[in-house]
Amino acid sequence: MDTVVLDIDGTLLDSNYHHALAWSRAIAAYVDRHVAVSTIHRAIGMGGDRLVAAVAGDEAEERHGDDIRDRWKQEYDRIIEDTVLFEGARELLAAIGRAGPKVVLASSGIPQHAEHALELLHADEHSDAWTTSEDAEESKPHPELIGKALDKVAGTEAVMVGDAVWDVEAAGRADLPTIGLLTGGYSRQELLEAGAVAVYDDPADLLEHLDEALTKAARA
Structure with missing residues (x-):
């Protein structure tokens, strides 16, 4: 991965x-x-x-x-x-980077809105690349944005982390497994039925179980 x-x-x-x-x-x-x-x-x-x-x-x-x-x-x-970051969001990015994988933030928001989140996340420090709506002609659940995100870091074996069934569907179309989070208001069952390989409460919960989650994704 x-x-x-x-x-x-x-x-x-x-x-x-x-x-x-x-x-x-x-x-x-x-x-x-x-x-x-x-x-x-x-x-x-x-x-x-x-x-x-x-x-x-x-x-x-x-x-x-x-x-x-x-x-x-x-x-x-x-x-x-x-709008504020969920607990553990910035720490999760740092932990993923320390574990080895490259970190790409795949925002489909307009650049002006994405900039707000990127500043809060200290994206320059904690990620390798990011996208906005300007990077793709097609929006989710089309997988184009995920492909553009991978292109930015020459990624080949990847996992998606998202909160919505649309994230899971887009990742599935790109042949990527998805780790779901409950922070967007979709239920655990909805995310699993959409195809998520694992679901955690929030970034802090995923951070606590990061090794386990990446292992599940790698085996999917």
Whole structure:
């Protein structure tokens, strides 16, 4: 196992519910019916180019998709400073690096939003590379972003760490095993049924069981 690819939002940064709220406010500004925040949450982790149609329907995407995405950015910008790292997130990156694998942060967020998390994570110190939405034309669950992440470090044998079923699906399409975390609001059973080889509570729990988790991934 030469590379660990880690999702950021919902995995290392406590931001999934902030994103869900921002999308809810953005959709409400353009769509004449209420879309439950719980529905939006189930789509967090897939690309923003797919989310509007997934939660509000194809007509909403066709008529207002770009406007909703612009409004989502404005709404999230207002609360981005409220997002914080999960306990053990920065320490997990350091421990993976000490164990040998390269560390790649695979954010599908826009560069401005990714920068906030990268600063909190001390990415310059604790990772070998990272991605943003600008690195891939296709968004999750398409595997392109994972491929771009591996390309940045010439990785060949890798594992994905993520919080959403969309992370597991994207990694599976790239023939990578996934270690799931419960920090994004998806259940242990959902992540396992999606194909995760192991599931831990949060970055601190994964840090405590890192050798075990990497062994399970290597055997998958």
